Amino acid sequence: MDDIRVDPDRELAELREYLGDDYRLARLQRHQVGMEEELAQLGDPQRLYRESLAYLYDLTVFAMSRTKEPYLDALAAAVQPPARVLDYGCGIGSDGLLLLEAGYRVEFADFASPSTQYLRWRMQHRGLDAPFHDLDRAPPGGGFDLAFAFDVIEHAPDALAFLG
Numbered sequence: 359m360d361d362i363r364v365d366p367d368r369e370l371a372e373l374r375e376y377l378g379d380d381y382r383l384a385r386l387q388r389h390q391v392g393m394e395e396e397l398a399q400l401g402d403p404q405r406l407y408r409e410s411l412a413y414l415y416d417l418t419v420f421a422m423s424r425t426k427e428p429y430l431d432a433l434a435a436a437v438q439p440p441a442r443v444l445d446y447g448c449g450i451g452s453d454g455l456l457l458l459e460a461g462y463r464v465e466f467a468d469f470a471s472p473s474t475q476y477l478r479w480r481m482q483h484r485g486l487d488a489p490f491h492d493l494d495r496a497p498p499g500g501g502f503d504l505a506f507a508f509d510v511i512e513h514a515p516d517a518l519a520f521l522g
Contacts, residue, residue, distance in 0.1 A: 362430040362456050366422035369452065373418045376479055389415040407513065408471045414450065417473060421452035426508055430456065433506060437462075441503040447510030451477035458486055467491040467498050 374381045385392050392412035400406050407413065420426075430453060437443065439461030445454030448466040450473050458464040468474050470492060481488060491498040514520035 362427065362434055362460055364421055364424045364427060364452065364456065366424065369418050369421045372480055372483065373414065373476075375483070376476055377414075385412065385415045386419060389419045392416070403513070404515070407473075408469060411472055413471075413473055414476055417450045417452070420509065421450070426453060429506075429508060433457070433504065434460070437504045442501065444498055444502045444505035446498075446505055446507040447513075448477060449473045449509075451480060453506070453508055454488070455480060455484065455486070458488055459484075463488075465489040465491060465498060465502070467493055469493045 370386075373386075389412065393406070393410070393416050396410050396412045397403065397406050400409060433443070440463050442463040442465070443454075443457060444465050444467060445451065445457070446467045448454050448468045451466055454464045454466050455477075465488060466474075466477060467490070468477075474490070478490065511517050511520055
């Protein structure tokens with residue numbers, strides 16, 4: 359299978375289109391500062407991930423950095439399409455969307471937030487469909503060939519409980 363590669367231009371273009379007139383280049387350039395400011399305003403990291411608009415910029419920059427490509431390559435080496443995979447803590451869904459377009463049967467799991475609203479828009483915008491599991495309602499069932507949680511566990515209040 360060909361390596362799965364992020365298209366930074368597409369990541370940025372989708373964010374700009376989604377936000378429309380509300381898009382600000384300065385928020386992208388200062389994404390870390392924006393996260394710190396929103397955290398100070400909200401006072402709780404868990405609220406930040408559930409309510410933050412700055413997080414859209416932060417996650418987009420992270421996707422554009424292509425940092426996760428080696429992990430996506432390892433995933434692709436472990437299971438081939440049409441394997442059923444779970445993107446747990448999907449956020450804006452950049453990784454799962456790449457896998458979905460590569461022929462994997464991807465399911466997304468996270469709690470309701472601006473990030474997952476954006477993911478749903480991205481799927482519709484790309485003409486894709488995939489199940490979404492709202493973690494506030496119930497955990498996803500089993501039967502996955504592989505589950506992954508990129509940049510998630512370190513945000514869990516209790517990492518060991520999360521892994522359990």
